[in-house]
Amino acid sequence: MCSEKTFSWHVLNEERSRRQVGGTRPLDTLVVVHGDEIETRKVPTSVGRAIRKDPQLRDKQFSTAQEMLECLGHVCRSCAMQSCLRLLQKRDYSTGELMSKLRTYGFDARVCSTVVEDLEKSDLVSDTRFAEVFSRTKARSGWGLGRIEYELGRRGVDTTTLEDWPHAYIDPTHELDRALSVAERKRVRPPNEYAKLVRFLMGRGFAQGVAMKAAHHVLDQN
Numbered sequence: 001m002c003s004e005k006t007f008s009w010h011v012l013n014e015e016r017s018r019r020q021v022g023g024t025r026p027l028d029t030l031v032v033v034h035g036d037e038i039e040t041r042k043v044p045t046s047v048g049r050a051i052r053k054d055p056q057l058r059d060k061q062f063s064t065a066q067e068m069l070e071c072l073g074h075v076c077r078s079c080a081m082q083s084c085l086r087l088l089q090k091r092d093y094s095t096g097e098l099m100s101k102l103r104t105y106g107f108d109a110r111v112c113s114t115v116v117e118d119l120e121k122s123d124l125v126s127d128t129r130f131a132e133v134f135s136r137t138k139a140r141s142g143w144g145l146g147r148i149e150y151e152l153g154r155r156g157v158d159t160t161t162l163e164d165w166p167h168a169y170i171d172p173t174h175e176l177d178r179a180l181s182v183a184e185r186k187r188v189r190p191p192n193e194y195a196k197l198v199r200f201l202m203g204r205g206f207a208q209g210v211a212m213k214a215a216h217h218v219l220d221q222n
Helices: 044-054 065-090 095-105 109-121 127-140 143-153 170-186 192-201 208-221
Strands: 007-012 028-034 035-044
Touching: 007 044, 007 065, 007 127, 028 044, 028 065, 035 044, 044 065, 044 109, 065 109, 109 192, 109 208, 170 208, 192 208
Parallel strands: none
Antiparallel strands: 007 028, 028 035
C-alpha cells in the first residue's frame, strides 16, 4: 500500500546584486514538492534565509498544503517583525513608512498589515508620536507648515486624522518668526531679490503671505 504523499520544500537563493523594478529587492524562490508535483513561489530573502538556516524548518514534512501555508505564514510574520524591529532601532518610523519598507522586502499586504498593527498595539509605532517629533524637528530646521504637512503625507501620516493639528505639534502663530529666521540667513543677489527670497521661502513650505511679509521685512532691514 502506497504511503500518503507529503509536502516538502527547499529554497533557491537568488542573485542579490540587482534590484527589481520599482525598487523592490530580489526574492528567493521557495520550491514546494508534493510527490511528483513541483510548485514555486517567491518569498522575501529573510524568509528564505530563515528556512535554510533552521534544520527544523528546512527538513520539515507537511501532511497538507494548509499546514505548510500556515507554517510559511508564521515564518513570514516573524521575519517581517524582525525587519521592523531592526529599522526601529535606528529611528522612529510611521506606520506608512514601515508598510512601504516591508513591501519592498517582498512581504505581502496581509503580513505587512498584521505586523504593523501588532507594533501599534505594543506602542512601538505611533503615527502621533512620529508626527510630533518630525514636525518639531523640521520646524527647528526651518521648514514651513506646508512642507511639514506634505512630507508627513508622503510618509503615510494624514494630518487631518491627528487630534488638534497643528497646534499640538507646532505653534502656527510662530510661522512668521520661523520664516524671518530662515530669510535672515539666506543671501540673495540682485536682480529681483524680493521675488527670489519669496520663492525660496515658499519652497521651504511657508505660505505665500508669510513669505512675502518675511521677505519685505528682511530686505527693508538691509
